[in-house]
Amino acid sequence: FNNELQRSEKMEIISELAASVAHEVRNPLQVTRGFLQLLMGKAKAAEREYLDLALVELDRASGIITDFLTFAKPEFGKDTVLQISDEFKHIEGILAPLAHLHGGKITVDIPEDLAVRGNSSKFKQAFINIIKNSIEALQEEGVIQIRCYQKQGRVYIHVVDNGEGMGEDVLARLGEPYFSNKTKGTGLGLMVTFRIIEAMDGSIQFTSKKGVGTDAVITLPAAYE
Numbered sequence: 001f002n003n004e005l006q007r008s009e010k011m012e013i014i015s016e017l018a019a020s021v022a023h024e025v026r027n028p029l030q031v032t033r034g035f036l037q038l039l040m041g042k043a044k045a046a047e048r049e050y051l052d053l054a055l056v057e058l059d060r061a062s063g064i065i066t067d068f069l070t071f072a073k074p075e076f077g078k079d080t081v082l083q084i085s086d087e088f089k090h091i092e093g094i095l096a097p098l099a100h101l102h103g104g105k106i107t108v109d110i111p112e113d114l115a116v117r118g119n120s121s122k123f124k125q126a127f128i129n130i131i132k133n134s135i136e137a138l139q140e141e142g143v144i145q146i147r148c149y150q151k152q153g154r155v156y157i158h159v160v161d162n163g164e165g166m167g168e169d170v171l172a173r174l175g176e177p178y179f180s181n182k183t184k185g186t187g188l189g190l191m192v193t194f195r196i197i198e199a200m201d202g203s204i205q206f207t208s209k210k211g212v213g214t215d216a217v218i219t220l221p222a223a224y225e
């Protein structure tokens with residue numbers, strides 16, 4: 001029976017399963033976090049050390065779910081035509097508050113008629129992971145600009161930030177599992193993004209300069225000529 005299942009069917013079953021699990025696990029994690037924080041208020045210094053560790057590990061678990069399954073809903077699975085401006089309205093709604101928290105803002109400039117084929121949840125996950133990195137890299141007067149255009153049958157999406165930027169050493173390792181320069185990083189965000197973009201027959205390229213910022217350009221096959 002196992003051999004009769006095509007690889008793509010297996011993948012679909014796995015991702016549906018992961019989606020359901022993520023959905024169910026997120027809430028108990030948040031509840032546990034709340035109770036730990038409550039205890040933190042009453043704990044002695046020695047106990048706080050353990051509570052701190054527990055919170056860090058809990059946040060790591062949540063971080064992994066966020067990098068893989070922010071939009072996971074059981075029963076998604078299907079590819080459709082995605083209006084890029086609509087997808088980014090959703091993405092912007094979710095990430096604008098985080099950008100504000102980091103003292104920055106997001107601007108989106110996407111023509112209404114651009115579209116690609118794919119799965120909406122995965123598309124959004126891929127870009128959330130890129131834009132979240134931009135937000136986390138922001139310094140003073142942080143701005144993240146998202147621009148989009150179509151050329152010769154392909155759609156180009158730029159995510160440009162004026163954050164801390166990266167040197168060649170970091171650029172060369174992007175997408176490597178568990179590669180992170182953050183204390184609370186999972187090092188899984190871009191690996192997930194690269195896989196999604198590749199599966200959509202797309203490409204992704206980063207240009208960056210330390211202290212100046214980063215330009216990520218993603219190209220995908222356009223849904224319409």
Ligand code: ADP
Pocket residue numbers: 129133134137161163164165166170174175179180181182184185186187188189190191214
């Ligand atoms: P994480 O965010 O958990 O560290 P990622 O795979 O999302 O893992 O990113 C890997 C690393 O790439 C980050 O830790 C960071 O050093 C670097 N990086 C990615 N995007 C940017 C960016 N826009 N500006 C600066 N550094 C970045």
Ligand code: MG
Pocket residue numbers: 129132133189190
């Ligand atoms: Mg990240």
